[in-house]
Amino acid sequence: MRKNTSGPRFKALLEAANISTTGFAKFWGTEAQNVHNWYTRGVPAYRMEEVSRLLSVNSEWLKTGEGTKESPQLHAPASNGDTFDAQSVGGIYTVTNPNDIDLPFFKETPLATGAGKTHVIQDPEQSIRLPRAHLEKLEVRPGDAICAHMIGNSMAEHIEDGSVVAIDRGLTQVVDGEIYAIEHDGMLRIKYLHRMPGNGLRLRSHNSAEHPDEIFRTAQIDEQRIHILGWVFWWSTLSKRRPVVPFL
Incomplete structure (x- = not known):
């Protein structure tokens, strides 16, 4: 290595x-x-x-110090002939037509070293298509937008387990009560965030009955490798069940 x-x-x-x-x-x-x-x-x-x-x-x-210094670029031609550039490290997006954009998926996966540790990386086999208008309305730059899956029931019944969430990595400053994606010692988590005195951080779940608030002081944030990935600006939620049609 x-x-x-x-x-x-x-x-x-x-x-x-x-x-x-x-x-x-x-x-x-x-x-x-x-x-x-x-x-x-x-x-x-x-x-x-x-x-x-x-x-x-x-x-x-x-x-x-080896290889080229410059970050490799992705040149994706749109259907109207324009070319959109994006960094291939952590910022890939593909323009499928002038109105839609394919955003990269990120996931939590085990480290090669084992020991039960995980980290958050891009999944090259997955992407999600969103309307360009959604991003423009919220002033999200396409190169800053990524997607991930909601894991667990901590945000139920607001964002269900398995939902897809879209994250704006251009907004990492905490606005109290907004939903953010964070990487917590290699774990991908979706939470409401609140600032605390002394640069502390409060993590709050929508399902607070099962998941009480978590408070981290500045030293703990660094020690536990808590890093804000970005603001969650969109999510999809699949219905829990298919309705039963009567009289059949």
Whole structure:
């Protein structure tokens, strides 16, 4: 396995973009010291893809210094002849016609190392088609939109288990009472979020009878690798049962 030597490259990228350690930490929702540690220890493996996407570089180059620096691009021609560009790292979308967009699916899956650990990655075999008008109405950029499945009954009866949710990664700042997708130590979770004093975070379920509120302080957010993936702006819910037709 190739060694993670991303620290110096990560630091150089921030300096080239005139982004301070404090500024990047504030945007990322963590402490400046944690970002400073990445300069010597390297960007954590579970953050590599998203940091690469934010800085518009190839994740393998950031990690090892090998390969091309530039992030590979997807060029998807629309039916009207236009070309839409999107980063292929964490931001793929395909224009199927001028009115629809295919968005990538992300899922929670076990780490190769085992030990019961999971992480959230893109599933190349799945996508969901949404009307372009839905995204435009809510000012969601197509390259920031991804989809995932709701897992469990914590948001029932609002978002049922198995529903598809669409997530805007361009909105990670917490607006109290809005629904967000988060990655919590490798687990994909859908929750109402509320800010707490001292940069803490409250996670609230719609099904609060079975899933009480969870409160995390700043140190716990970093220790438990809680990262906001984005705002949930759309979801589909399948009916629990097919109606019984009488008199048949």
